[in-house]
Amino acid sequence: MTEPSLPSPPVAAAPGVPTGVPVGVAPKTNLLALVGFIGAFVVPIVGLVLGIIATRQLSFTSNTEGGRGLARWAVIVGALGTTVQAAFFITWLALFITLLTSHPTG
Incomplete structure (x- = not known):
């Protein structure tokens, strides 16, 4: 009779990869971060505001993006x-x- 194989230990996430994302799968990019980066070159104030909002969204520990x-x-x-x-x-x-x-009229 063969012995059942033991489950493999969990693999730690690579540095910079949010937890909860399967290994080998790239995390989904936050849409506001992408739009903010592009918008920063077109309308800088929009890029600034969207970048701040995206940074706040990405700071939550439950976020996997x-x-x-x-x-x-x-x-x-x-x-x-x-x-x-x-x-x-x-x-x-x-x-x-x-x-x-500086120039008088008339």
Whole structure:
């Protein structure tokens, strides 16, 4: 008579892979992280907000989705892009007001 085989011990998840995801299967990417990363290049404030929301969603321990890096970079690129856009707008507005006030009408 053959002896029954013992169940194999559980395999620890690889570093960076959320627990609860079977080994060999890539975790699903958080949609807000992906959209936020892409949006950060088009409309930076949108990428910043979506990146923050995605980071919050991914911080829950029960979440099995991936995309922490995308969310982090959406926040970084969105913040930098928003800063550049705000600086550009303030500079443009200051030059425009200076131009309007320096030339007399008539």
